[in-house]
Amino acid sequence: MTIDVRDPVRPAPMLPPVDVAPLRRARLRATGVQAACVAVSLFMALPIVLIGLAAVSSRAALAEFPKPLVPSEFALDSLLSFLRATGTLPALGNSVLAGLYAVFWSLVVGAPAGYALARHAFRGKDAYQMFILLVRALPIVVLSVPLATMFLRLDVYDTVLAVTLVHTALALPTTVLITASIFVSVPADLEEAAQVFGCTRWQAARRVVVPLALPGLAASSIFTFVLSWNELLGATVVTLGHRTLPAQVLTSLAEASVAYRFAGGFALILPALLFIFVMRRYLLNLWGTTLR
Template identity: 75%
Template sequence: MSALPPVDPRPLRRRRRRAALAQTACVLVTVFMALPIVLVGLAAFSSPEALDEFPKSLVPSHFSTATLAAFFGGTGTIPAFGNSMLAGVYTVLASLALGGPAGYALARKAFRGRDAYQVFVLLVRALPIVVLSVPLATLFLRFGVYDTVFSVTLLHTALALPTTVLITASIFVSVPADLEEAAKVFGCGRFEAVRRVVLPLALPGLAASSIFTFVLSWNEVLGAAVITLGHRTLPAQVLAALAEAPQSYRFAGGFALVVPALLFILVMRRYLVNMWGTTLR
Protein backbone atom coordinates (compact mmCIF):
# COMPACT_ATOMS: atom_id res chain seq x y z
CA MET A 1 0.00 0.00 0.00
CA SER A 2 1.58 3.23 -1.14
CA ALA A 3 1.84 6.19 1.21
CA LEU A 4 -0.26 9.26 0.59
CA PRO A 5 1.59 12.21 -0.91
CA PRO A 6 2.43 14.99 1.55
CA VAL A 7 -0.01 17.88 1.71
CA ASP A 8 1.41 21.31 1.07
CA PRO A 9 0.27 23.55 3.99
CA ARG A 10 1.13 26.80 2.23
CA PRO A 11 -2.23 27.33 0.41
CA LEU A 12 -4.09 26.82 3.69
CA ARG A 13 -1.80 29.28 5.45
CA ARG A 14 -2.35 31.84 2.70
CA ARG A 15 -6.13 31.46 2.99
CA ARG A 16 -5.95 31.88 6.74
CA ARG A 17 -3.72 34.92 6.34
CA ARG A 18 -6.12 36.51 3.86
CA ALA A 19 -9.08 35.77 6.14
CA ALA A 20 -7.27 37.32 9.10
CA LEU A 21 -6.39 40.42 7.07
CA ALA A 22 -9.99 40.75 5.85
CA GLN A 23 -11.34 40.44 9.39
CA THR A 24 -8.81 42.98 10.68
CA ALA A 25 -9.77 45.41 7.92
CA CYS A 26 -13.48 44.98 8.76
CA VAL A 27 -12.79 45.65 12.44
CA LEU A 28 -10.74 48.77 11.64
CA VAL A 29 -13.43 50.13 9.30
CA THR A 30 -16.13 49.44 11.90
CA VAL A 31 -14.13 51.21 14.61
CA PHE A 32 -13.42 54.13 12.28
CA MET A 33 -17.13 54.54 11.50
CA ALA A 34 -18.45 53.91 15.02
CA LEU A 35 -15.92 56.00 16.96
CA PRO A 36 -17.45 59.42 16.07
CA ILE A 37 -20.92 58.17 17.01
CA VAL A 38 -19.65 56.84 20.34
CA LEU A 39 -17.79 60.07 21.12
CA VAL A 40 -20.83 62.20 20.28
CA GLY A 41 -22.99 59.94 22.45
CA LEU A 42 -20.59 60.24 25.39
CA ALA A 43 -20.51 64.02 25.00
CA ALA A 44 -24.31 64.16 24.80
CA PHE A 45 -24.57 62.38 28.15
CA SER A 46 -22.04 64.68 29.79
CA SER A 47 -22.95 67.77 31.75
CA PRO A 48 -22.41 71.15 30.06
CA GLU A 49 -19.73 71.94 32.64
CA ALA A 50 -17.81 68.74 31.82
CA LEU A 51 -17.74 69.67 28.13
CA ASP A 52 -15.98 72.94 28.95
CA GLU A 53 -13.29 71.29 31.05
CA PHE A 54 -9.70 71.10 29.83
CA PRO A 55 -8.24 68.62 29.35
CA LYS A 56 -11.37 66.62 28.59
CA SER A 57 -11.61 63.00 29.65
CA LEU A 58 -12.56 60.47 27.01
CA VAL A 59 -15.23 58.93 29.24
CA PRO A 60 -17.17 61.36 31.48
CA SER A 61 -16.71 60.91 35.20
CA HIS A 62 -20.48 60.91 35.69
CA PHE A 63 -23.25 60.71 33.15
CA SER A 64 -25.91 63.39 32.98
CA THR A 65 -28.99 64.01 30.88
CA ALA A 66 -28.83 67.77 31.40
CA THR A 67 -27.37 68.35 27.94
CA LEU A 68 -30.09 66.36 26.17
CA ALA A 69 -32.78 67.88 28.40
CA ALA A 70 -31.60 71.38 27.49
CA PHE A 71 -31.58 70.46 23.81
CA PHE A 72 -35.07 68.95 23.73
CA GLY A 73 -36.34 71.73 25.97
CA GLY A 74 -35.32 74.33 23.41
CA THR A 75 -37.91 76.18 21.39
CA GLY A 76 -39.05 74.23 18.35
CA THR A 77 -36.96 71.09 18.93
CA ILE A 78 -39.79 68.65 19.65
CA PRO A 79 -41.97 69.91 16.75
CA ALA A 80 -38.93 69.74 14.46
CA PHE A 81 -38.31 66.15 15.57
CA GLY A 82 -41.92 65.27 14.75
CA ASN A 83 -41.69 67.02 11.38
CA SER A 84 -38.60 64.98 10.50
CA MET A 85 -40.32 61.73 11.44
CA LEU A 86 -43.43 62.58 9.42
CA ALA A 87 -41.41 63.72 6.42
CA GLY A 88 -39.31 60.54 6.53
CA VAL A 89 -42.30 58.20 6.75
CA TYR A 90 -44.26 60.07 4.09
CA THR A 91 -41.22 60.12 1.79
CA VAL A 92 -40.80 56.35 2.13
CA LEU A 93 -44.48 55.74 1.34
CA ALA A 94 -44.53 58.16 -1.60
CA SER A 95 -41.26 56.84 -3.05
CA LEU A 96 -42.44 53.23 -2.90
CA ALA A 97 -45.89 54.11 -4.26
CA LEU A 98 -44.39 55.93 -7.25
CA GLY A 99 -41.05 54.20 -7.69
CA GLY A 100 -42.31 50.64 -7.23
CA PRO A 101 -44.59 50.57 -10.30
CA ALA A 102 -41.97 52.44 -12.33
CA GLY A 103 -39.30 49.93 -11.33
CA TYR A 104 -41.63 47.04 -12.17
CA ALA A 105 -42.29 48.52 -15.62
CA LEU A 106 -38.56 48.91 -16.26
CA ALA A 107 -37.94 45.32 -15.19
CA ARG A 108 -40.75 43.67 -17.11
CA LYS A 109 -41.34 45.83 -20.19
CA ALA A 110 -38.84 46.13 -23.02
CA PHE A 111 -39.23 49.43 -24.86
CA ARG A 112 -37.05 51.61 -27.02
CA GLY A 113 -34.74 53.84 -25.00
CA ARG A 114 -35.10 51.95 -21.72
CA ASP A 115 -31.38 52.06 -20.95
CA ALA A 116 -31.17 55.75 -21.82
CA TYR A 117 -34.19 56.41 -19.61
CA GLN A 118 -32.51 54.71 -16.65
CA VAL A 119 -29.39 56.84 -17.12
CA PHE A 120 -31.57 59.97 -17.36
CA VAL A 121 -33.38 59.05 -14.15
CA LEU A 122 -30.05 58.67 -12.37
CA LEU A 123 -28.77 61.99 -13.74
CA VAL A 124 -31.63 63.77 -11.98
CA ARG A 125 -30.03 62.68 -8.70
CA ALA A 126 -26.81 64.41 -9.73
CA LEU A 127 -28.45 67.85 -9.69
CA PRO A 128 -27.44 70.03 -6.72
CA ILE A 129 -30.11 70.37 -4.08
CA VAL A 130 -30.27 74.14 -4.61
CA VAL A 131 -31.29 73.57 -8.24
CA LEU A 132 -34.41 71.78 -6.98
CA SER A 133 -35.16 73.62 -3.74
CA VAL A 134 -35.22 77.21 -5.03
CA PRO A 135 -37.71 76.62 -7.91
CA LEU A 136 -39.78 74.37 -5.67
CA ALA A 137 -39.88 77.07 -2.99
CA THR A 138 -41.27 79.48 -5.59
CA LEU A 139 -43.94 76.97 -6.62
CA PHE A 140 -44.82 76.17 -3.02
CA LEU A 141 -45.29 79.86 -2.26
CA ARG A 142 -47.56 80.19 -5.29
CA PHE A 143 -49.72 77.20 -4.34
CA GLY A 144 -49.78 77.96 -0.62
CA VAL A 145 -47.90 74.88 0.63
CA TYR A 146 -44.66 76.61 1.59
CA ASP A 147 -43.36 75.86 5.09
CA THR A 148 -45.28 72.60 5.51
CA VAL A 149 -44.37 68.95 6.00
CA PHE A 150 -46.07 68.29 2.67
CA SER A 151 -43.58 70.51 0.84
CA VAL A 152 -40.63 68.79 2.55
CA THR A 153 -42.09 65.42 1.58
CA LEU A 154 -42.37 66.48 -2.06
CA LEU A 155 -38.77 67.67 -2.13
CA HIS A 156 -37.40 64.55 -0.45
CA THR A 157 -39.49 62.34 -2.72
CA ALA A 158 -38.01 64.10 -5.74
CA LEU A 159 -34.54 63.41 -4.35
CA ALA A 160 -35.18 59.78 -3.46
CA LEU A 161 -37.36 58.74 -6.39
CA PRO A 162 -34.60 58.20 -9.02
CA THR A 163 -32.67 55.86 -6.76
CA THR A 164 -35.86 54.12 -5.64
CA VAL A 165 -36.85 53.46 -9.25
CA LEU A 166 -33.49 51.90 -10.09
CA ILE A 167 -33.34 49.86 -6.87
CA THR A 168 -36.85 48.47 -7.31
CA ALA A 169 -36.15 47.75 -10.99
CA SER A 170 -33.13 45.65 -10.03
CA ILE A 171 -35.23 43.91 -7.37
CA PHE A 172 -38.00 42.97 -9.79
CA VAL A 173 -35.45 41.82 -12.38
CA SER A 174 -34.13 39.32 -9.83
CA VAL A 175 -37.63 37.79 -9.47
CA PRO A 176 -38.04 35.22 -12.28
CA ALA A 177 -40.78 36.15 -14.71
CA ASP A 178 -41.62 32.44 -15.03
CA LEU A 179 -43.11 32.48 -11.54
CA GLU A 180 -45.43 35.29 -12.53
CA GLU A 181 -46.42 33.46 -15.71
CA ALA A 182 -47.08 30.30 -13.69
CA ALA A 183 -49.40 32.26 -11.40
CA LYS A 184 -51.30 33.47 -14.46
CA VAL A 185 -51.64 29.89 -15.68
CA PHE A 186 -53.30 29.00 -12.37
CA GLY A 187 -55.88 31.76 -12.86
CA CYS A 188 -54.29 34.86 -11.36
CA GLY A 189 -54.54 38.16 -13.15
CA ARG A 190 -51.52 40.44 -13.52
CA PHE A 191 -52.18 42.43 -10.36
CA GLU A 192 -53.00 39.32 -8.34
CA ALA A 193 -49.85 37.59 -9.60
CA VAL A 194 -47.78 40.59 -8.57
CA ARG A 195 -49.45 40.72 -5.15
CA ARG A 196 -49.26 36.99 -4.43
CA VAL A 197 -45.95 36.04 -6.06
CA VAL A 198 -43.74 39.01 -6.95
CA LEU A 199 -44.20 41.26 -3.92
CA PRO A 200 -43.44 38.57 -1.28
CA LEU A 201 -40.18 37.79 -3.09
CA ALA A 202 -39.35 41.47 -3.47
CA LEU A 203 -40.11 42.52 0.12
CA PRO A 204 -36.50 42.28 1.39
CA GLY A 205 -35.28 44.52 -1.41
CA LEU A 206 -38.14 46.96 -0.87
CA ALA A 207 -37.23 47.11 2.83
CA ALA A 208 -33.64 47.93 1.90
CA SER A 209 -34.91 50.67 -0.41
CA SER A 210 -37.02 52.03 2.46
CA ILE A 211 -33.93 52.23 4.68
CA PHE A 212 -32.07 54.25 2.07
CA THR A 213 -35.02 56.58 1.49
CA PHE A 214 -35.66 57.24 5.18
CA VAL A 215 -32.01 57.96 5.94
CA LEU A 216 -31.84 60.31 2.94
CA SER A 217 -34.92 62.19 4.13
CA TRP A 218 -33.78 62.30 7.75
CA ASN A 219 -30.32 63.65 6.94
CA GLU A 220 -31.31 66.17 4.24
CA VAL A 221 -30.86 69.70 5.57
CA LEU A 222 -30.26 72.29 2.85
CA GLY A 223 -33.51 71.85 0.95
CA ALA A 224 -35.56 71.71 4.15
CA ALA A 225 -33.90 74.92 5.34
CA VAL A 226 -34.86 76.68 2.08
CA ILE A 227 -38.50 75.59 1.84
CA THR A 228 -39.41 75.84 5.54
CA LEU A 229 -39.32 78.62 8.09
CA GLY A 230 -41.57 77.90 11.06
CA HIS A 231 -42.08 74.15 10.50
CA ARG A 232 -38.48 73.07 10.09
CA THR A 233 -37.19 69.53 10.24
CA LEU A 234 -34.71 68.64 12.97
CA PRO A 235 -31.55 68.99 10.81
CA ALA A 236 -32.74 72.39 9.55
CA GLN A 237 -33.59 73.44 13.11
CA VAL A 238 -30.14 72.45 14.37
CA LEU A 239 -28.47 74.18 11.42
CA ALA A 240 -30.38 77.41 12.07
CA ALA A 241 -29.21 77.52 15.70
CA LEU A 242 -25.73 76.11 15.14
CA ALA A 243 -23.83 79.38 14.84
CA GLU A 244 -24.99 80.77 18.19
CA ALA A 245 -25.52 77.48 20.03
CA PRO A 246 -23.24 76.37 22.88
CA GLN A 247 -21.08 73.29 22.54
CA SER A 248 -23.47 71.15 24.56
CA TYR A 249 -26.32 71.95 22.15
CA ARG A 250 -24.21 70.83 19.19
CA PHE A 251 -23.32 67.47 20.71
CA ALA A 252 -26.91 66.85 21.82
CA GLY A 253 -28.17 67.82 18.38
CA GLY A 254 -25.72 65.47 16.67
CA PHE A 255 -26.77 62.63 18.96
CA ALA A 256 -30.47 63.33 18.35
CA LEU A 257 -29.88 63.29 14.60
CA VAL A 258 -27.98 60.00 14.58
CA VAL A 259 -30.02 57.82 16.96
CA PRO A 260 -33.43 57.76 15.17
CA ALA A 261 -31.82 56.84 11.85
CA LEU A 262 -29.84 54.06 13.53
CA LEU A 263 -32.95 52.74 15.28
CA PHE A 264 -34.88 52.74 12.00
CA ILE A 265 -32.06 50.84 10.30
CA LEU A 266 -31.87 48.28 13.11
CA VAL A 267 -35.63 47.71 13.13
CA MET A 268 -35.83 47.42 9.35
CA ARG A 269 -32.78 45.15 9.36
CA ARG A 270 -34.54 42.80 11.76
CA TYR A 271 -37.62 42.64 9.55
CA LEU A 272 -35.34 42.43 6.51
CA VAL A 273 -33.66 39.28 7.87
CA ASN A 274 -37.02 37.79 8.87
CA MET A 275 -38.54 38.49 5.46
CA TRP A 276 -35.49 37.06 3.71
CA GLY A 277 -35.79 33.86 5.73
CA THR A 278 -39.51 33.62 4.97
CA THR A 279 -38.86 34.22 1.28
CA LEU A 280 -36.15 31.56 1.11
CA ARG A 281 -38.44 29.02 2.77
Protein backbone atom coordinates in the same frame (compact mmCIF):
# COMPACT_ATOMS: atom_id res chain seq x y z
CA MET B 1 5.73 -1.15 4.89
CA THR B 2 2.22 -1.18 6.24
CA ILE B 3 0.02 -4.26 5.84
CA ASP B 4 -3.65 -4.02 4.90
CA VAL B 5 -5.64 -5.89 7.57
CA ARG B 6 -8.18 -6.93 4.97
CA ASP B 7 -5.54 -8.48 2.74
CA PRO B 8 -2.35 -9.53 4.58
CA VAL B 9 -0.54 -10.06 1.32
CA ARG B 10 -1.31 -6.75 -0.51
CA PRO B 11 0.34 -3.64 0.98
CA ALA B 12 -1.91 -0.63 1.75
CA PRO B 13 -1.66 2.23 -0.79
CA MET B 14 0.25 5.29 0.35
CA LEU B 15 -1.84 8.50 0.19
CA PRO B 16 -0.18 11.63 -1.14
CA PRO B 17 0.46 14.39 1.39
CA VAL B 18 -2.35 16.92 1.77
CA ASP B 19 -1.56 20.38 0.44
CA VAL B 20 -2.81 22.77 3.14
CA ALA B 21 -1.46 25.89 1.44
CA PRO B 22 -4.78 26.79 -0.35
CA LEU B 23 -6.71 26.34 2.89
CA ARG B 24 -4.20 28.51 4.74
CA ARG B 25 -4.44 31.22 2.08
CA ALA B 26 -8.25 31.11 2.23
CA ARG B 27 -8.14 31.51 6.01
CA LEU B 28 -5.71 34.40 5.77
CA ARG B 29 -7.89 36.04 3.14
CA ALA B 30 -11.01 35.61 5.30
CA THR B 31 -9.16 36.99 8.33
CA GLY B 32 -8.03 40.01 6.31
CA VAL B 33 -11.57 40.69 5.09
CA GLN B 34 -12.92 40.42 8.64
CA ALA B 35 -10.21 42.74 9.95
CA ALA B 36 -10.94 45.28 7.22
CA CYS B 37 -14.69 45.15 8.00
CA VAL B 38 -14.01 45.66 11.70
CA ALA B 39 -11.69 48.59 10.96
CA VAL B 40 -14.24 50.28 8.67
CA SER B 41 -17.02 49.70 11.23
CA LEU B 42 -14.92 51.21 14.03
CA PHE B 43 -13.99 54.16 11.82
CA MET B 44 -17.68 54.85 11.09
CA ALA B 45 -18.91 54.18 14.64
CA LEU B 46 -16.27 56.25 16.44
CA PRO B 47 -17.81 59.69 15.68
CA ILE B 48 -21.25 58.42 16.72
CA VAL B 49 -19.88 57.08 20.00
CA LEU B 50 -17.97 60.29 20.73
CA ILE B 51 -21.02 62.46 20.02
CA GLY B 52 -23.15 60.21 22.22
CA LEU B 53 -20.64 60.40 25.09
CA ALA B 54 -20.42 64.18 24.75
CA ALA B 55 -24.22 64.47 24.72
CA VAL B 56 -24.54 62.67 28.07
CA SER B 57 -21.56 64.45 29.66
CA SER B 58 -21.87 67.21 32.18
CA ARG B 59 -20.83 70.72 31.22
CA ALA B 60 -17.89 70.55 33.61
CA ALA B 61 -16.69 67.37 31.90
CA LEU B 62 -16.96 69.02 28.48
CA ALA B 63 -14.85 71.94 29.73
CA GLU B 64 -11.99 69.72 30.92
CA PHE B 65 -8.63 70.00 29.18
CA PRO B 66 -7.14 67.73 28.10
CA LYS B 67 -10.43 66.03 27.43
CA PRO B 68 -10.52 62.30 28.35
CA LEU B 69 -11.95 59.74 25.97
CA VAL B 70 -14.55 58.68 28.56
CA PRO B 71 -16.18 61.62 30.40
CA SER B 72 -15.42 61.91 34.07
CA GLU B 73 -19.01 62.88 34.89
CA PHE B 74 -22.26 61.97 33.16
CA ALA B 75 -25.40 64.11 33.11
CA LEU B 76 -28.52 64.37 30.96
CA ASP B 77 -29.07 68.08 31.58
CA SER B 78 -27.98 69.25 28.12
CA LEU B 79 -29.92 66.54 26.29
CA LEU B 80 -33.10 67.13 28.31
CA SER B 81 -32.78 70.89 27.91
CA PHE B 82 -32.43 70.48 24.16
CA LEU B 83 -35.50 68.23 23.96
CA ARG B 84 -37.50 70.69 26.07
CA ALA B 85 -36.45 73.70 23.99
CA THR B 86 -39.13 75.49 22.01
CA GLY B 87 -39.71 73.91 18.63
CA THR B 88 -37.56 70.81 19.12
CA LEU B 89 -40.31 68.20 19.55
CA PRO B 90 -42.48 69.64 16.73
CA ALA B 91 -39.42 69.65 14.47
CA LEU B 92 -38.73 66.04 15.48
CA GLY B 93 -42.29 65.08 14.56
CA ASN B 94 -41.97 66.91 11.23
CA SER B 95 -38.76 65.00 10.42
CA VAL B 96 -40.34 61.64 11.25
CA LEU B 97 -43.45 62.40 9.21
CA ALA B 98 -41.47 63.72 6.26
CA GLY B 99 -39.20 60.65 6.32
CA LEU B 100 -42.07 58.15 6.51
CA TYR B 101 -44.09 59.97 3.84
CA ALA B 102 -41.02 60.11 1.57
CA VAL B 103 -40.49 56.36 2.04
CA PHE B 104 -44.15 55.68 1.23
CA TRP B 105 -44.38 57.84 -1.88
CA SER B 106 -40.97 56.82 -3.23
CA LEU B 107 -42.04 53.17 -3.03
CA VAL B 108 -45.49 53.84 -4.45
CA VAL B 109 -44.04 55.67 -7.44
CA GLY B 110 -40.55 54.15 -7.73
CA ALA B 111 -41.28 50.45 -7.19
CA PRO B 112 -43.71 50.16 -10.14
CA ALA B 113 -41.20 52.04 -12.30
CA GLY B 114 -38.46 49.63 -11.21
CA TYR B 115 -40.77 46.68 -11.94
CA ALA B 116 -41.44 48.04 -15.44
CA LEU B 117 -37.71 48.44 -16.09
CA ALA B 118 -37.06 44.89 -14.90
CA ARG B 119 -39.85 43.15 -16.81
CA HIS B 120 -40.14 45.11 -20.07
CA ALA B 121 -37.67 45.94 -22.81
CA PHE B 122 -38.27 49.15 -24.74
CA ARG B 123 -36.31 51.53 -26.92
CA GLY B 124 -34.19 53.96 -24.93
CA LYS B 125 -34.27 51.92 -21.72
CA ASP B 126 -30.60 52.46 -20.88
CA ALA B 127 -30.81 56.15 -21.73
CA TYR B 128 -33.86 56.48 -19.48
CA GLN B 129 -32.02 54.90 -16.55
CA MET B 130 -29.19 57.37 -17.00
CA PHE B 131 -31.60 60.27 -17.42
CA ILE B 132 -33.34 59.72 -14.08
CA LEU B 133 -29.96 60.03 -12.36
CA LEU B 134 -29.71 63.64 -13.53
CA VAL B 135 -31.92 64.61 -10.60
CA ARG B 136 -29.16 63.47 -8.24
CA ALA B 137 -26.53 65.23 -10.34
CA LEU B 138 -28.12 68.64 -9.82
CA PRO B 139 -27.33 70.58 -6.61
CA ILE B 140 -30.21 70.63 -4.16
CA VAL B 141 -30.41 74.43 -4.29
CA VAL B 142 -31.15 74.21 -8.02
CA LEU B 143 -34.23 72.11 -7.23
CA SER B 144 -35.37 73.69 -3.97
CA VAL B 145 -35.64 77.30 -5.17
CA PRO B 146 -38.01 76.55 -8.12
CA LEU B 147 -39.94 74.14 -5.91
CA ALA B 148 -40.29 76.79 -3.22
CA THR B 149 -41.72 79.18 -5.81
CA MET B 150 -44.17 76.53 -7.00
CA PHE B 151 -45.17 75.69 -3.43
CA LEU B 152 -45.90 79.36 -2.73
CA ARG B 153 -48.23 79.48 -5.73
CA LEU B 154 -49.95 76.23 -4.71
CA ASP B 155 -50.27 77.36 -1.07
CA VAL B 156 -48.33 74.37 0.31
CA TYR B 157 -45.23 76.30 1.36
CA ASP B 158 -44.03 75.77 4.94
CA THR B 159 -45.75 72.40 5.32
CA VAL B 160 -44.64 68.82 5.81
CA LEU B 161 -46.07 68.09 2.36
CA ALA B 162 -43.58 70.47 0.76
CA VAL B 163 -40.65 68.77 2.50
CA THR B 164 -42.05 65.37 1.55
CA LEU B 165 -42.24 66.30 -2.13
CA VAL B 166 -38.65 67.58 -2.14
CA HIS B 167 -37.29 64.49 -0.42
CA THR B 168 -39.35 62.16 -2.62
CA ALA B 169 -37.96 63.83 -5.72
CA LEU B 170 -34.42 63.32 -4.40
CA ALA B 171 -35.00 59.67 -3.46
CA LEU B 172 -36.93 58.51 -6.54
CA PRO B 173 -33.93 57.90 -8.88
CA THR B 174 -32.20 55.64 -6.38
CA THR B 175 -35.47 53.90 -5.51
CA VAL B 176 -36.17 53.13 -9.17
CA LEU B 177 -32.70 51.71 -9.80
CA ILE B 178 -32.57 49.65 -6.59
CA THR B 179 -36.01 48.14 -7.09
CA ALA B 180 -35.29 47.45 -10.76
CA SER B 181 -32.18 45.46 -9.85
CA ILE B 182 -34.13 43.54 -7.21
CA PHE B 183 -37.04 42.70 -9.52
CA VAL B 184 -34.57 41.47 -12.15
CA SER B 185 -33.25 38.93 -9.63
CA VAL B 186 -36.77 37.54 -9.06
CA PRO B 187 -37.35 34.83 -11.73
CA ALA B 188 -40.16 35.69 -14.12
CA ASP B 189 -41.04 31.98 -14.24
CA LEU B 190 -42.47 32.19 -10.72
CA GLU B 191 -44.75 35.02 -11.75
CA GLU B 192 -45.86 33.14 -14.87
CA ALA B 193 -46.52 30.00 -12.82
CA ALA B 194 -48.75 31.98 -10.47
CA GLN B 195 -50.72 33.27 -13.45
CA VAL B 196 -51.08 29.71 -14.75
CA PHE B 197 -52.65 28.70 -11.43
CA GLY B 198 -55.26 31.45 -11.69
CA CYS B 199 -53.65 34.62 -10.35
CA THR B 200 -54.01 37.86 -12.24
CA ARG B 201 -50.89 39.83 -13.08
CA TRP B 202 -51.50 42.11 -10.09
CA GLN B 203 -52.08 39.16 -7.73
CA ALA B 204 -48.95 37.40 -8.97
CA ALA B 205 -46.89 40.52 -8.40
CA ARG B 206 -48.39 41.07 -4.93
CA ARG B 207 -48.20 37.47 -3.70
CA VAL B 208 -45.02 36.25 -5.39
CA VAL B 209 -42.79 39.09 -6.55
CA VAL B 210 -43.20 41.55 -3.67
CA PRO B 211 -42.41 39.04 -0.86
CA LEU B 212 -39.25 37.97 -2.68
CA ALA B 213 -38.28 41.61 -3.27
CA LEU B 214 -38.78 42.72 0.36
CA PRO B 215 -35.01 42.94 1.10
CA GLY B 216 -34.51 45.34 -1.80
CA LEU B 217 -37.55 47.38 -0.85
CA ALA B 218 -36.24 47.58 2.72
CA ALA B 219 -32.84 48.74 1.48
CA SER B 220 -34.51 51.41 -0.62
CA SER B 221 -36.61 52.46 2.38
CA ILE B 222 -33.53 52.80 4.58
CA PHE B 223 -31.78 54.95 1.99
CA THR B 224 -34.84 57.16 1.53
CA PHE B 225 -35.46 57.65 5.25
CA VAL B 226 -31.83 58.45 6.02
CA LEU B 227 -31.68 60.84 3.05
CA SER B 228 -34.86 62.60 4.23
CA TRP B 229 -33.67 62.70 7.82
CA ASN B 230 -30.27 64.19 7.01
CA GLU B 231 -31.38 66.55 4.23
CA LEU B 232 -30.92 70.15 5.33
CA LEU B 233 -30.87 72.75 2.59
CA GLY B 234 -34.11 71.80 0.85
CA ALA B 235 -36.03 71.65 4.13
CA THR B 236 -34.64 75.04 5.13
CA VAL B 237 -35.67 76.66 1.84
CA VAL B 238 -39.24 75.29 1.61
CA THR B 239 -40.14 75.75 5.29
CA LEU B 240 -40.07 78.58 7.77
CA GLY B 241 -42.22 77.84 10.82
CA HIS B 242 -42.68 74.07 10.40
CA ARG B 243 -39.09 72.99 9.91
CA THR B 244 -37.58 69.56 10.26
CA LEU B 245 -35.14 68.78 13.05
CA PRO B 246 -31.92 69.32 11.01
CA ALA B 247 -33.20 72.71 9.83
CA GLN B 248 -34.27 73.56 13.37
CA VAL B 249 -30.86 72.59 14.72
CA LEU B 250 -29.15 74.70 12.06
CA THR B 251 -31.14 77.82 12.91
CA SER B 252 -31.39 77.46 16.69
CA LEU B 253 -27.94 76.13 17.60
CA ALA B 254 -25.83 78.45 15.48
CA GLU B 255 -25.03 80.55 18.55
CA ALA B 256 -25.67 77.89 21.18
CA SER B 257 -23.16 76.40 23.59
CA VAL B 258 -21.05 73.35 22.83
CA ALA B 259 -23.15 71.15 25.11
CA TYR B 260 -26.33 72.02 23.24
CA ARG B 261 -24.64 71.33 19.92
CA PHE B 262 -23.58 67.86 20.99
CA ALA B 263 -27.08 67.20 22.31
CA GLY B 264 -28.57 68.32 19.00
CA GLY B 265 -26.16 66.16 17.03
CA PHE B 266 -27.00 63.10 19.10
CA ALA B 267 -30.72 63.78 18.69
CA LEU B 268 -30.21 63.84 14.91
CA ILE B 269 -28.32 60.54 14.85
CA LEU B 270 -30.44 58.41 17.17
CA PRO B 271 -33.76 58.14 15.21
CA ALA B 272 -31.98 57.18 11.98
CA LEU B 273 -30.06 54.47 13.85
CA LEU B 274 -33.29 53.16 15.34
CA PHE B 275 -34.92 52.99 11.89
CA ILE B 276 -31.94 51.09 10.47
CA PHE B 277 -32.00 48.73 13.48
CA VAL B 278 -35.65 47.91 12.82
CA MET B 279 -35.07 47.32 9.09
CA ARG B 280 -31.74 45.51 9.43
CA ARG B 281 -33.16 42.00 8.97
CA TYR B 282 -34.33 42.72 5.42
CA LEU B 283 -31.09 44.51 4.60
CA LEU B 284 -29.00 41.54 5.74
CA ASN B 285 -31.20 39.18 3.74
CA LEU B 286 -30.44 41.34 0.70
CA TRP B 287 -26.75 40.58 1.23
CA GLY B 288 -27.42 36.84 1.44
CA THR B 289 -27.08 36.45 5.22
CA THR B 290 -29.59 35.72 7.94
CA LEU B 291 -30.11 37.24 11.33
CA ARG B 292 -31.39 34.94 14.05
